[in-house]
Amino acid sequence: MTSVVAVDLGKTGCRAMLWNTADSSRAVSSVAGAPGLAAPDGVAAARTAVCAAVGPLLRESGGARPDAVLVGAAGAASAPAAARSLVAALLEDLPVREAAVTSDAVTAHAGALGGRAGVVLAIGTGSVAVGIGADGTYARVDGWGPLLGDDGGGARIGTAGLRAALRAHDGRGPATDLLDAAAGRFGDLERLPATVGRDGNPARTAASFAPEVARAADAGDAVASAIVRDAAADLAETALAAAGRITAGGGPLPVAVTGGLTGLGPALTAPLTAALTGSGLPLRLTPPLGDPLDGARLLALDRATPHASLVVRVRRTTASPPPPTPATPPASA
Numbered sequence: 015m016t017s018v019v020a021v022d023l024g025k026t027g028c029r030a031m032l033w034n035t036a037d038s039s040r041a042v043s044s045v046a047g048a049p050g051l052a053a054p055d056g057v058a059a060a061r062t063a064v065c066a067a068v069g070p071l072l073r074e075s076g077g078a079r080p081d082a083v084l085v086g087a088a089g090a091a092s093a094p095a096a097a098r099s100l101v102a103a104l105l106e107d108l109p110v111r112e113a114a115v116t117s118d119a120v121t122a123h124a125g126a127l128g129g130r131a132g133v134v135l136a137i138g139t140g141s142v143a144v145g146i147g148a149d150g151t152y153a154r155v156d157g158w159g160p161l162l163g164d165d166g167g168g169a170r171i172g173t174a175g176l177r178a179a180l181r182a183h184d185g186r187g188p189a190t191d192l193l194d195a196a197a198g199r200f201g202d203l204e205r206l207p208a209t210v211g212r213d214g215n216p217a218r219t220a221a222s223f224a225p226e227v228a229r230a231a232d233a234g235d236a237v238a239s240a241i242v243r244d245a246a247a248d249l250a251e252t253a254l255a256a257a258g259r260i261t262a263g264g265g266p267l268p269v270a271v272t273g274g275l276t277g278l279g280p281a282l283t284a285p286l287t288a289a290l291t292g293s294g295l296p297l298r299l300t301p302p303l304g305d306p307l308d309g310a311r312l313l314a315l316d317r318a319t320p321h322a323s324l325v326v327r328v329r330r331t332t333a334s335p336p337p338p339t340p341a342t343p344p345a346s347a
Contacts, residue, residue: 019071019083019110020310021064024118025050025139026218030067031307032075041074042307043067049215050089051096060087061103068108082112084314084325086121086306091154094326101328114314114327118306119144119157122272125309126302129319131260132268134302135253137275139221141167145256146320148263155256160217166248168221168275174241175227176206176220182237190237195226228278242281249282250289257295266298272305 017034027047045066048059064085072078083104090097097115104113123134123144131148135141141164142157160169179196181187183203193203199222200209210216230238257267269290276283290297304312313321 016315017078017080018311018314019068019080019108020121020307020314021067021083021085021087022118022121022306022310023048023060023063023085023087025088025215028063028067029307030064030071031311032068032071032078032080033311034080041071043070048088050093051087051100052089052093056089056093057096057099057103060085060100061107064100064104065107072109079109079111081110082114082314083108083110084114084116084121084310086118086310087115088118090115090326091117091119091157097326098328101326105328105330110330112327112329114325116313116321116325117144117154119154120321120324121306121309121313123309124312124319124321125304125306126270126272127268127300128303129309129312129316129321130268131263131320132270132300133253133256133260133297135249135256135269135271135273137167137249137271137273139168139218140164141170141249141252141273141275143252143256145260147260148320149261150320150323151260152320152324153256153259155259156252160220164217165252166245168224169217170248171227171241171245171275171278172220172223174244175223175230175238176210178237178241179203180206188237191230191233191235192227192238195230196223199223199226224275225278228281231281232279239281242278243285246282246285247289249286250293253290254293254295257297262296266296268300269297270300270302272302 019032021030024047028045030043048063101113101115119142122136126134131146133145135143143155145153156163175192179192182190182193210219227238231242
């Protein structure tokens with residue numbers, strides 16, 4: 015019997031699932047996320063989050079010793095040394111035979127397309143497109159963070175909505191329902207900059223306003239509609255750039271769109287779909303087959319997918335630590 019732990023470690027939340035061939039249960043343990051492996055102390059924060067999510071699963075299973083843990087972590091693509099450090103730390107902390115780390119965009123790709131070639135556009139607080147060709151070619155487009163990229167992502171939409179609200183508040187911009195929406199969500203607009211930065215993660219706070227922008231767009235607000243249309247155009251540009259850099263291997267190239275921002279509904283998805291299907295490229299839009307946890311599980315079990323070279327794996331050569339217990343909290347670096 016093979017058992018693995020799949021982990022989806024994002025900047026907002028960390029989810030873990032213990033999976034084995036004899037149990038189809040999909041019980042998920044969730045804790046707060048980490049700022050990303052590329053951030054200062056990113057490895058320590060990731061280590062703490064993963065252990066906090068995985069520990070309860072191991073305890074509830076009676077002290078299981080899984081064969082492997084695979085983590086899809088935000089920031090892993092731009093910080094390979096940090097990914098290797100996290101692998102080593104997890105082998106110290108968890109009773110597994112193998113630890114592996116890859117980008118959360120890679121696990122999202124594997125889950126959405128079942129480990130096959132194609133393009134996955136992942137949109138949440140940020141945005142990134144990952145393309146993997148039939149010949150193993152790899153393309154990552156955007157995912158550069160809220161300051162330098164993540165075009166069309168939730169933080170960009172929310173920030174644009176808040177900027178429009180402040181412009182209307184100042185009398186520098188057109189009237190918009192976003193003014194009342196921002197005041198209703200964040201309070202006194204004179205204090206909005208401090209409010210957005212209060213929790214130390216302004217991108218996440220700004221992204222929480224994206225649904226308000228979509229609702230205003232659905233209601234016909236011209237300013238909000240323009241923001242969402244521009245975001246859809248940016249996201250389509252990102253996906254098409256990835257598609258142009260890989261080979262399909264015959265037939266249309268599958269493209270799947272995943273992530274929490276798809277929940278904004280037709281205000282975003284309709285213009286995005288229109289831009290992709292009208293691009294002239296041989297693309298086939300497909301619904302996601304699974305989520306990043308499915309992708310992490312697949313990559314933990316299967317080394318023959320086109321994603322294999324993107325995963326940092328280390329096999330244990332010494333005795334494994336005991337399973338975590340309530341009296342032994344997750345270790346921190």
